[in-house]
Every structure is written in C-alpha cells, then in structure tokens.
Amino acid sequence: MDYEIFDLGDVTLQSGVTLPSAFLAYKTYGKLNENKDNVIVYPTAFGDQHVQNEWLIGDGMALDPREYFIIVPNLLGNGLSSSPSNTPPPFDRANFPQVTIYDNVTFQHRLVTEKFGIEKIALVVGWSMGGIQAYQWGASYPDMVERIAPFAGVAKTWPQTYVVLGGMKAALMAAVRFDSSKLDGLTSADMRAVGDVYAGWGVSQAFYREEIYREMGFSSLADFMAGVWEDSFMKMDPHNVLAMLWTGQHADISANPSYNGDFDKALGSIKAHACIMPGSTDLFCPADDNEYEAKLIPHAVFKPIESIWGHFAGRGINSADNQFIDDNLKRLLAMSINE
Known part of the structure; x- marks a missing residue:
C-alpha cells in the first residue's frame, strides 16, 4: 500500500447522514519544514487516485518535494477513501450516502490540522473536480490558504x-x-x-x-x-x-452554511492569490465559466491553457500543456502573498 489512512471516525455529512468509521486515504511527498509553511494540498479529481496526480510532482518542478510538503488527499468515493466499494453494510454499494465537495474539504482540513498541525497552506491545486476542491478550500478557509490554482475545474457545476x-x-x-x-x-x-x-x-x-x-x-x-x-x-x-x-453534479462552493448559496459572495471571499487555468477548448468545464469566476476573486489571474486537448489539457498527457501549468504554478509560488 503506497498511501496512508486518516481515520475520521463517525462523521455527520452535509446531508445529515452519519457515516460510521469514515476515513481519508492520502499520500505525502517531501517533508514538512519546521515552520510548517511549505505545504501544498493537491486533491484528486473524479475517478482519479493519488497516483494520477504524480505527473505534476517532481524535482525541478513547481511541486518539488525537495522544497514542499505535498499532501494528496483522495476524494471520497474514489475507492481508496471511504467509498461504496469499501464501506460495510448498511452503507455499501448503492446505499452509500451523498457526499459533497464541502464534506471532502472539511475532512481534508481535519487531516491537515489534526494529523500535521498545519495552520497555513502555501497552495491548493487541482484538476477538474480537484480544481473545485481548490476553490472550496479558498472559500471555506480564506485565512489559511495563501494561493489556489484550479486548472480545468470550476467553482460550481454550471448547468451544462x-x-x-x-x-x-x-x-x-x-x-x-x-x-x-x-x-x-x-x-x-x-x-x-x-x-x-x-x-x-x-x-x-x-x-x-x-x-x-x-x-x-x-x-x-x-x-x-x-x-x-x-x-x-x-x-x-x-x-x-x-x-x-452525485458529488460532481451538486458541487458548489457556496452550498454551505457560510454562504447559503450566494455564489458571488463565496468567490469574493477568497483571499488567496489565484491562478485560474481553464483549457481553451474545454467542452466539459468551459473557459467562459472560469472567466466569470476569476473576475469575482479579488486576487485572481485568468490564464487559459491554449490547447486542442480540451478538458484533458489538464490531464498530464500533453507536454506543452504540462509545461504551461508548471510554469504558472512556479510563478504563483514565487509571488509574495503581500503583493
């Protein structure tokens, strides 16, 4: 097993259902420094597990494990964290309760604070549904998250x-x-x-x-x-x-007690410096939606990935797209958060 388990105990989800003995699977890369301020959180996307995130982690890259402590938490439902496939009755298979993006990020916050004692996060980054988690981190914990970089991911599931x-x-x-x-x-x-x-x-x-x-x-x-x-x-x-x-269809960074569905307010509350990178030809999470979101985040830059790879411009397959993402992450991480 190339990952670790963080036991959450019995958790009450946003739906009101209590999921017993819940757990978060995660993997870390690099070492936490003495000040605990070299932290990057990199959540997984729909259907992905931590290994699918590893293309963006490496020596000399923005997510360099020699410099940063990178935590990759697995999405609930992905087969490694609590999921229909690994939860005993009565919550197994089709009986698994509804889990939101807000639930996921709340549990990741517990991992970061309870397990590691971390109070500041240098960057939350993610592709697709990992990107929406980056936005949620920024909206849920604005004083903790210094930078966010969603790529080919939106802050809510728009109708299309x-x-x-x-x-x-x-x-x-x-x-x-x-x-x-x-x-x-x-x-x-x-x-x-x-x-x-x-x-x-x-x-x-x-x-x-x-x-x-x-x-x-x-x-x-x-x-x-x-x-x-x-x-x-x-x-x-x-x-x-x-x-x-279900998690994906109901994703919305404002669908929680902090914002009560006020999407614009949730975006405006993000204090993190943000680099929003949609795929220019993304049919699934269109760049136009990201452009709207970026305009409402106080410290956001909008940097489309000019690519014919669509949503998969953020998948780690095409080297030119990978370089563009990595370059922008380096730029973001080099930026003083007081700028």
Missing part, C-alpha cells in the same frame, strides 16, 4: 456540466432500466457506455478532427475509444462512479 454528468449517470441507469432498486447488479461491463458518453466531452472537436490520438499510439478512432475511454471507465467500480457523479 451538470447535464454532461447526468448523461454519464443515465448510461448506468439505462443498464438497470432506470430501476434504482436494481443498482447493486451493476458491473464494470456497464461502465463501457459511460466511457463512450464521456468521450465526446473529454477532448475537443479539433483533437478528433486532427487525429491527435494517433500521436498516442492508437491506429484508429475505434481503437482510441476502446483503449482510452472504455478501458479507463471499465476499471472503475460503478457504485463509486455513481457516488462521485
């Missing part, structure tokens, strides 16, 4: 993104003829259709038109569909995916 996630859910519901009492019968084979639905949103039209998948070693569009989209989703547990889809 909600619809895309709903289409992914519908693919699974169709497998049980929309009978929620039969959800426990879902298998990984039912995830193939979810991958096919997502394929139209993960990268841009230009990516497909220019057949960029050939550069990845795929000989045809069908080969790419099967080898990337279907294969990656079929490795996921369908109940974990349903849980994360």
